[in-house]
Amino acid sequence: MSLFGGGATTNAANAAQQAQGDTSQDIPIQSPPDDSISDISFSPQSEHLAAASWDKKVRIYEIAADGSSVGKAMYDHEGPVLSVHWAKDGSKVVSGGADKAARMFDVSTGQSQQVAVHDQPVKCVRMISMPGSNQEMLVTGSWDKKVKYWDLRTPNPVATLDMQERVYTMDVQQGLMVIGLAERYINIVNLANPGSIFKTMQSPLKWQTRVVSCFPDATGFAVGSIEGRCAIQYVDDKNSSMNFSFKCHRETPAGNTSTTNVYSVNAISFHPTYGTFSTAGSDGTFHFWDKDAKHRLKGYPSVGGTIPATAFNRNGNIFAYAVSYDWSKGHTANSPQYPNKIMLHPMKEDEAKPRPATKKR
Template identity: 30%
Template sequence: MAPATQFEVAQPPNDAISAVVFAPDAPRRLLVSSWDKNLYLYEVAEGGEEASLVKTYEHRAPVLDVCFGANQDEAFTAGMDRQVKRIDLATGEQTVLSKHSEPVRCVVYSAQHSLLISASWDSTLHIHNTSAPALPILTIPLPGKPHALAASPSKLVVAMTARLVHIYDLPTLSTALATQPPTPPQPWQQRESSLKFLTRAVSCMPSDAGYATSSIEGRVAVEWFEDSAASQARKYAFKCHRQAAPEDEGGGDVVYPVNALAFHPVYGTFASGGGDGTVALWDAEAKRRMRQYQRFPESVAALAFSGDGKYLAVGVCPGFETGMEDYTGEGRTKVFIRELGETEAKGKGSK
């Protein structure tokens, strides 16, 4: 079994990282979006242990999220310029797909349904059918400002302010988009978050069984989609990304936000990244922490597993905990890639 290795990506962004994502069908192709108004494309070398910058794609304003599209040469970005863009990674061509009235916080793509979904601070979702671009955009009003978005094979999870969580059925969204004029469907489920504070991240299980959310207050919750009493009784939440305060400072815990979550595509375990600069691997079924990696030099802002589960990308930069004034990520923003050992992310019950 090859031992795990970790290396730093050359030529990282110059400011805070908003997202990292691997191409589903090209596990060594990595996109990183940044507040420095650029999208970065990297390629991990054939033998691992290094990654090189392939290209940068300049935007007019900070890029708040990115996802791959139908293939490794298609990407979609969400930005402070209020635009949702399609990027042709081969040619660099940028196409504006829609405009929100406020910054666009999140963007996700569902390959199973050819749907692109953007979530904006104007409290709306825009649903695009990328296989039928002539169809009008479906706009869904939300009861709160969205902060995190994730898609499973059949569901879309939207986490908003006031602990609101709406779950949409993707086939239903696809059908609604095809009707003329498109009519916004009701959520498949409306829930209140198990966490008491603002949701920071959400990630869906690759098994399509449920999702995990994290908050600014050092907690993660694991929930299942099925609405039966037995299924809902399985949900749980736990504390993490906390450190003991020195006794001379009163002791107790220093609590950090859990900024990032990512499920392993093969084993269904998940990683969490926090403001304490650590990444932990968790077994959702066994309800236990499998391992915690050596602390990174700054706050962990974003996480992503490659489509084959071989790599874990970790975006680190100074956290915003102390405010935005005088903030600089230049020279302190880094991207690390860990090549996982064969069973490193394998949970207790994994096959």
């Protein structure tokens, strides 16, 4: 049954109403970071959220069923923290920062230790499981143009991949790792053969890459750039006809139809159940999309500040988004009054669930 009943006029009115999202019930995390939030990540095993901040700290929050939150742990880097990720069993948190190091925090002992080092800031960290192995490893990507694999039981990297440029963004899903670099390079790695790059391509978007995010089924990935565009890319060449890009996070000022303001796409998160995804940007809005149907499911009003990071929890019933300055307009646009918070959006089923095809009349 179609969600949009009635005639053409009713269809249009209902569609517009369906596409409008509500943030009035969103709940702020208690005791948020003291400076810009660079990354957030949910535990895959529990309702715990880790947040990386420019205040040189990683904070871990526990979220109750009613959306209330309490800080459970915190550990330090020696510089701004740029990335954070959980181990698959939820027992550890890893983070990378401008101190050129990655650190690991053990949730059970409350202790952190340095586990990786680069020659430049560590922009991305991910915990991975090699195909056919239960052994979990850390992967770090840096502005020193290297990606390193670390066995956390030993102090030196077990392998290093040389990149063409600085690492800006990285994501892993099953055996797929996608790395977004400066100068629009994108490297694809098959983790069954982690010591080599499976495929190198230029981003299908014309401007600087801000984020890559792998599909849950690992058949492809989404790319977001500073030009207010998102691209959907499949890894296998036989699916290249399914690749496409679309405009988002743009606005036309009232009374000035000749001008379009374009905003960076900072974050892309895939829903763990439905495979639909969110985009969030420097315009302070987030949206949910269905890549297979090629349409927007929901759009939300501005949250009052730029959104640098987003994450779904393990079952997809909470969507977290950070509101803090993303430096998209340089240091002059920042101020002590700029909002700095993490919000929890309770997901309703119709917000991210693919809609049945509308029947033609």
